[in-house]
Amino acid sequence: MTLIVQKYGGTSVGTIERIHRVADRVAHTQREGNQVVVVLSAMSGETDRLVKLAHEVTTVPDEREMDMLLSTGERITIALLSMELRGRGINARSFTGRQVGIITDSAHTKARIARVTADRIKEALKQGVIPVVAGFQGINEQSDVTTLGRGGSDLSAVALAAALKADRCVIFTDVDGVYTADPNIVPAARRIDKIAYEEMLEMASLGAKVLQTRSVEFAAKFNVPVEVNSSFKEGKGTLVTKEDVDMEAAAIAGVTGDRNQAKITVIGVSDMPGIAARIFGAVAEAHINVDMIIQNMSQAALTDLSFTVPRADLKKAVPIIQAVAKDIEAKSVSVTEAIAKVSLIGVGMRSHSGVAAKMFEVLSREGVNIMMISTSEIKISCVIDEKYLELAMRSLHSAFDLDQAQS
Amino acid sequence: MTLIVQKYGGTSVGTIERIHRVADRVAHTQREGNQVVVVLSAMSGETDRLVKLAHEVTTVPDEREMDMLLSTGERITIALLSMELRGRGINARSFTGRQVGIITDSAHTKARIARVTADRIKEALKQGVIPVVAGFQGINEQSDVTTLGRGGSDLSAVALAAALKADRCVIFTDVDGVYTADPNIVPAARRIDKIAYEEMLEMASLGAKVLQTRSVEFAAKFNVPVEVNSSFKEGKGTLVTKEDVDMEAAAIAGVTGDRNQAKITVIGVSDMPGIAARIFGAVAEAHINVDMIIQNMSQAALTDLSFTVPRADLKKAVPIIQAVAKDIEAKSVSVTEAIAKVSLIGVGMRSHSGVAAKMFEVLSREGVNIMMISTSEIKISCVIDEKYLELAMRSLHSAFDLDQAQS
Numbered sequence: 001m002t003l004i005v006q007k008y009g010g011t012s013v014g015t016i017e018r019i020h021r022v023a024d025r026v027a028h029t030q031r032e033g034n035q036v037v038v039v040l041s042a043m044s045g046e047t048d049r050l051v052k053l054a055h056e057v058t059t060v061p062d063e064r065e066m067d068m069l070l071s072t073g074e075r076i077t078i079a080l081l082s083m084e085l086r087g088r089g090i091n092a093r094s095f096t097g098r099q100v101g102i103i104t105d106s107a108h109t110k111a112r113i114a115r116v117t118a119d120r121i122k123e124a125l126k127q128g129v130i131p132v133v134a135g136f137q138g139i140n141e142q143s144d145v146t147t148l149g150r151g152g153s154d155l156s157a158v159a160l161a162a163a164l165k166a167d168r169c170v171i172f173t174d175v176d177g178v179y180t181a182d183p184n185i186v187p188a189a190r191r192i193d194k195i196a197y198e199e200m201l202e203m204a205s206l207g208a209k210v211l212q213t214r215s216v217e218f219a220a221k222f223n224v225p226v227e228v229n230s231s232f233k234e235g236k237g238t239l240v241t242k243e244d245v246d247m248e249a250a251a252i253a254g255v256t257g258d259r260n261q262a263k264i265t266v267i268g269v270s271d272m273p274g275i276a277a278r279i280f281g282a283v284a285e286a287h288i289n290v291d292m293i294i295q296n297m298s299q300a301a302l303t304d305l306s307f308t309v310p311r312a313d314l315k316k317a318v319p320i321i322q323a324v325a326k327d328i329e330a331k332s333v334s335v336t337e338a339i340a341k342v343s344l345i346g347v348g349m350r351s352h353s354g355v356a357a358k359m360f361e362v363l364s365r366e367g368v369n370i371m372m373i374s375t376s377e378i379k380i381s382c383v384i385d386e387k388y389l390e391l392a393m394r395s396l397h398s399a400f401d402l403d404q405a406q407s
Numbered sequence: 408m409t410l411i412v413q414k415y416g417g418t419s420v421g422t423i424e425r426i427h428r429v430a431d432r433v434a435h436t437q438r439e440g441n442q443v444v445v446v447l448s449a450m451s452g453e454t455d456r457l458v459k460l461a462h463e464v465t466t467v468p469d470e471r472e473m474d475m476l477l478s479t480g481e482r483i484t485i486a487l488l489s490m491e492l493r494g495r496g497i498n499a500r501s502f503t504g505r506q507v508g509i510i511t512d513s514a515h516t517k518a519r520i521a522r523v524t525a526d527r528i529k530e531a532l533k534q535g536v537i538p539v540v541a542g543f544q545g546i547n548e549q550s551d552v553t554t555l556g557r558g559g560s561d562l563s564a565v566a567l568a569a570a571l572k573a574d575r576c577v578i579f580t581d582v583d584g585v586y587t588a589d590p591n592i593v594p595a596a597r598r599i600d601k602i603a604y605e606e607m608l609e610m611a612s613l614g615a616k617v618l619q620t621r622s623v624e625f626a627a628k629f630n631v632p633v634e635v636n637s638s639f640k641e642g643k644g645t646l647v648t649k650e651d652v653d654m655e656a657a658a659i660a661g662v663t664g665d666r667n668q669a670k671i672t673v674i675g676v677s678d679m680p681g682i683a684a685r686i687f688g689a690v691a692e693a694h695i696n697v698d699m700i701i702q703n704m705s706q707a708a709l710t711d712l713s714f715t716v717p718r719a720d721l722k723k724a725v726p727i728i729q730a731v732a733k734d735i736e737a738k739s740v741s742v743t744e745a746i747a748k749v750s751l752i753g754v755g756m757r758s759h760s761g762v763a764a765k766m767f768e769v770l771s772r773e774g775v776n777i778m779m780i781s782t783s784e785i786k787i788s789c790v791i792d793e794k795y796l797e798l799a800m801r802s803l804h805s806a807f808d809l810d811q812a813q814s
Binding site: 016019020050053054056057058059060061062064065066068069071072075076078079080082083084086087093094096099143144145 | 426427457460461463465466467468469471472473475476478479482483485486487489490491493494500506550551552
């Protein structure tokens with residue numbers, strides 16, 4: 001018998017009507033002869049409501065207490081869905097993160113899963129019961145409630161699928177899969193049938209927020225096939241799985257755009273050992289992630305050092321950099337917010353040469369100046385002027401044959 | 408050091424503003440040199456909201472799932488209060504029913520407490536932490552969440568006070584104590600300073616809904632002094648404790664009225680053994696509680712048998728009784744809803760004779776006809792025409808010297 005873990009997100013269980021539809025789908029999956037384990041998020045809006053209550057109480061809520069508070073949301077949805085299924089004569093049972101043995105570390109509000117026992121789920125499945133499990137939550141070794149951070153229900157589902165050696169983990173959400181690009185920017189974008197874990201990780205971390213990054217890492221580690229599908233319509237979704245032969249047919253899986261970066265340039269830096277370490281050491285100390293770095297020789301013995309930081313951290317980063325610049329006697333510091341990063345992602349790059357050259361050529365043809373470049377085995381990113389982002393994405397999407405067939 | 412368990416009901420934690428005030432009081436109690444354990448209900452309205460959700464999902468919600476659902480309400484309030492206290496620099500920690508070891512049977516939605524370990528509370532107190540505990544909930548031996556029924560948070564508080572051998576259990580609610588009668592009916596009613604467990608039980612079961620009955624029984628069993636007080640104003644409350652010398656001063660502690668009964672009379676019943684058993688057997692089978700029973704000899708060998716049942720069960724009871732009446736060849740069945748029960752309660756009755764006689768005399772003087780009478784060691788009840796209930800209560804309250812001194 002096929003064992004399927006189904007995870008439904010907040011919008012999928014956001015109303016009683018939608019919970020009815022989830023019950024329909026669960027019942028249907030079981031009728032087709034599968035074993036089903038259901039993992040649920042809180043009703044959409046519920047977590048925000050609770051966070052708001054906490055902030056009305058106190059400015060910086062204690063994190064252990066925050067977890068006690070937030071973990072109630074999923075308990076509500078698992079109880080409601082189990083009632084619904086039982087009301088239809090289907091033997092379902094709700095289980096909390098604790099009851100299914102999701103054991104985490106003690107990093108409240110962003111705990112990491114240490115192990116999953118899943119004993120009660122195995123027992124329930126043996127008895128023909130559909131376990132309905134609260135996502136997003138676990139307990140630590142002290143038996144205190146922890147939560148796994150935003151999107152943590154995806155991780156719960158994948159971790160359970162791994163522990164149960166499930167045949168598939170289906171993440172039902174409000175989109176029907178992973179697209180070759182954001183359809184709001186690239187209307188010709190099409191749904192990807194199959195994507196490799198590594199590609200998915202790059203897509204997710206660059207802004208295609210369909211699956212939580214940690215859950216993809218977990219799926220890759222334990223080789224859990226994950227399907228992203230829509231809870232609102234029937235049809236195929238995207239299968240996230242290990243790299244296989246099919247995937248090599250195309251060089252590129254998708255195009256992503258990221259507006260969340262800003263560029264800082266330290267101008268007129270002495271080209272001496274240890275200078276870069278001082279600059280980036282100071283930034284790292286402030287817990288700011290530097291993404292891309294570029295160093296241009298400008299005059300004899302002086303260079304310009306440019307790098308990008310998350311736009312949200314810019315205000316924090318600038319005074320730190322200015323102080324370091326003064327120390328190292330750099331000429332000045334300049335800041336540009338209006339940049340964007342356009343990236344091509346695909347495991348096929350490994351076997352297809354010339355992807356970078358073609359990318360630069362396409363951008364050049366469109367008159368888009370490239371400020372910074374970074375490459376990895378399966379990704380090429382260029383920082384460009386923000387105003388060209390949509391143009392760049394559409395041009396690349398088309399040039400790399402990703403556009404859907406015209407109907 | 409004095410150890411005080413404080414329980415705050417739903418209206419006391421119904422808004423963020425009120426949670427602030429609870430925090431004030433908890434902090435004040437600690438500053439005065441006491442150890443404090445806090446037990447909380449869900450925010451008022453929250454339980455109703457959840458029950459409504461459940462009934463939107465399915466007509467008869469599964470009871471185990473109902474407990475999973477309802478137990479979220481208290482988790483929210485304990486997290487919020489703990490955050491608030493910690494935000495003020497007071498070391499507080501929230502604990503669920505499970506975490507403090509409230510172990511119950513498996514009668515979901517109305518579980519009974521089997522034992523209370525309270526290990527984590529003892530540990531917390533040792534470390535100077537204020538434990539903030541979710542009332543109303545526990546777990547059964549299978550580690551499934553259970554709830555203790557409406558008003559169950561009172562029981563949680565009393566049970567914890569017993570397990571911790573606390574000096575006092577204070578139940579903060581929206582009234583400032585137990586009154587000699589319902590002040591809405593008897594304006595001269597006054598707050599009782601001290602009342603015996605048994606009196607409180609009679610008061611509670613007859614409609615003075617200040618303390619949940621089971622929690623009073625529990626307090627009596629383990630001799631936990633319980634104080635009922637207002638969370639909205641400062642001042643004395645009512646102490647519920649074991650019977651002591653002071654109490655004998657007054658014969659009567661209070662007057663109660665109950666409109667929740669209806670009277671059924673089976674007319675023309677053969678006065679033969681086994682007839683009563685058939686009638687009440689049938690009623691008991693339908694899980695209907697019969698309160699008072701009276702049998703009047705009417706004609707030779709024929710009697711009328713009257714009894715009261717909860718008004719809410721009348722519709723269910725009547726067809727059952729009519730069927731039995733037909734079987735036993737009784738003449739007819741008559742039903743009266745417009746009755747009420749007025750009762751005098753007091754442990755002092757044991758040492759004061761003539762209470763019953765005086766009660767009948769007062770009612771007679773007011774022209775109130777007595778339909779049925781029942782007595783116990785500490786209570787006398789009369790069923791009367793409903794329209795006289797207020798008059799009867801006020802007259803008795805005054806005649807037994809319960810009216811407050813005129814100011």
